[in-house]
Amino acid sequence: MNRALYAAATGMAAQQQNLDVIADNLANADVAGFKSAQATFEAIGGDESLGTASAGVHRIFAQGKLMKTGGAFDVAIDGNGFFRVERDGREAYTRAGSFSRAADGTLRNPDGWTLHGVHIPANAVDVTVAPNGRVTATLDTHVGVSVGQIRLASFVAPEKLRPLGSALFTATSESGVPRNVVAGAEHQARIAFGMLEKSNVSTIESMMAILAAQRAYEANAKGVQAADEMLRIANNLHRS
Amino acid sequence: MDGIDLMATAMRAAQARLDVSASNLANVSSDGFQKHVAHVALTGSGLVASSVRDDAAPPLRHTGRALDIAVAGTGAFFVRDAAGNTFAERSASLERNARGELIDTRGRTLVGTHGAIVASADATIDTEGVVRDGGSIVGRIAARGASLESGFLAGTTVDGMHEMVDVLAAQRAFETAQKTLSALDEERLKDADDVARVKA
Numbered sequence: 001m002n003r004a005l006y007a008a009a010t011g012m013a014a015q016q017q018n019l020d021v022i023a024d025n026l027a028n029a030d031v032a033g034f035k036s037a038q039a040t041f042e043a044i045g046g047d048e049s050l051g052t053a054s055a056g057v058h059r060i061f062a063q064g065k066l067m068k069t070g071g072a073f074d075v076a077i078d079g080n081g082f083f084r085v086e087r088d089g090r091e092a093y094t095r096a097g098s099f100s101r102a103a104d105g106t107l108r109n110p111d112g113w114t115l116h117g118v119h120i121p122a123n124a125v126d127v128t129v130a131p132n133g134r135v136t137a138t139l140d141t142h143v144g145v146s147v148g149q150i151r152l153a154s155f156v157a158p159e160k161l162r163p164l165g166s167a168l169f170t171a172t173s174e175s176g177v178p179r180n181v182v183a184g185a186e187h188q189a190r191i192a193f194g195m196l197e198k199s200n201v202s203t204i205e206s207m208m209a210i211l212a213a214q215r216a217y218e219a220n221a222k223g224v225q226a227a228d229e230m231l232r233i234a235n236n237l238h239r240s
Numbered sequence: 241m242d243g244i245d246l247m248a249t250a251m252r253a254a255q256a257r258l259d260v261s262a263s264n265l266a267n268v269s270s271d272g273f274q275k276h277v278a279h280v281a282l283t284g285s286g287l288v289a290s291s292v293r294d295d296a297a298p299p300l301r302h303t304g305r306a307l308d309i310a311v312a313g314t315g316a317f318f319v320r321d322a323a324g325n326t327f328a329e330r331s332a333s334l335e336r337n338a339r340g341e342l343i344d345t346r347g348r349t350l351v352g353t354h355g356a357i358v359a360s361a362d363a364t365i366d367t368e369g370v371v372r373d374g375g376s377i378v379g380r381i382a383a384r385g386a387s388l389e390s391g392f393l394a395g396t397t398v399d400g401m402h403e404m405v406d407v408l409a410a411q412r413a414f415e416t417a418q419k420t421l422s423a424l425d426e427e428r429l430k431d432a433d434d435v436a437r438v439k440a
Binding site for chain 1: 251254255258259260261262263264265266267268269270271272273276291293304305333335336337338339340345346361362374400403404407408410411414415418421422
């Protein structure tokens with residue numbers, strides 16, 4: 001077996017996968033609440049030098065920057081935790097807080113997922129959300145009437161959540177069950193009203209990573225070429 | 241051992257050098273990977289290639305994530321898989337499992353001086369491996385002669401440029417050996433012809 005040929009080929013496959021992950025990050029760089037992913041690799045074969053293989057893709061749940069949007073029902077989480085949303089009786093978790101008021105008084109995100117625990121009456125105006133998640137509104141002449149409580153869920157192992165879309169997740173047995181977080185309490189997340197959390201993708205870092213991946217792919221392709229060329233030379237040993 | 245046999249061992253040695261370089265290149269994105277170096281030696285049985293791992297410590301790469309840890313200089317910390325096997329590591333991006341224990345990205349449990357370490361996502365790790373969570377000490381990472389850096393991962397010691405040069409050198413060495421072998425072969429063929437002519 002020509003080890004060099006296969007080792008170089010594993011390197012090409014690894015860089016292809018690396019690029020896939022970086023491209024997905026870049027594509028979602030402008031998606032509120034998106035969390036970047038990173039592909040990791042490890043050597044295979046120990047001292048045999050057989051090349052590389054994927055050691056998995058893991059998601060990085062670092063905080064994204066909060067940006068002021070002025071959206072009437074935009075909320076962002078400053079700290080750990082997720083908004084609880086539901087659709088068709090299914091619960092999911094997201095950090096994308098771009099909600100709008102539906103006809104039935106619930107708050108929904110653009111994909112139709114309803115924010116848990118909030119119901120805004122038709123005559124409510126001046127809806128605000130406190131850092132602890134309490135939603136208040138002015139009803140007719142009554143100021144500061146509570147119309148709901150945004151509850152956050154946290155997970156022991158958020159990295160093990162299963163992604164449903166670019167910024168939506170469901171619980172798995174490995175992530176643990178969702179636990180309620182009291183927003184605004186000491187050392188806990190706060191809810192920022194009128195803000196959205198930007199993705200935690202660094203465009204510049206991603207561009208650099210693409211350049212590095214491309215060059216690494218090229219180097220491995222040259223490795224394949226060299227191994228192939230040597231096979232050709234070896235075959236030329238025999239001249240009739 | 242005649243010239244042809246010697247050149248054949250030279251070709252095999254060049255192939256082995258390429259094997260090592262190709263595998264190094266393949267691992268240019270593998271965190272914590274230490275490159276292998278091929279050595280070719282002339283022995284009684286021709287040229288023999290061997291490869292050893294270069295023990296130079298991989299450079300650290302800043303990530304800023306508190307639960308990314310890397311060994312500065314020499315040493316290691318340990319992770320244990322579900323079957324109870326322990327592995328020495330130089331770098332890990334720590335996460336938590338459903339029980340709240342610190343694990344690496346492959347689900348292996350980080351070994352503490354008193355078993356697995358249970359900590360929150362906000363835990364911090366100092367250079368001694370002491371894990372603090374909300375101001376109190378929750379555990380200490382069992383490390384061997386190591387100073388730990390939090391917020392860093394180990395990169396790789398593979399230098400792409402260097403490996404490309406090695407690939408080229410191996411390829412040319414292979415080619416040279418092949419050409420010499422062919423020339424010797426031709427000489428031998430000529431000798432055989434001459435011998436045949438003298439006889440005739």
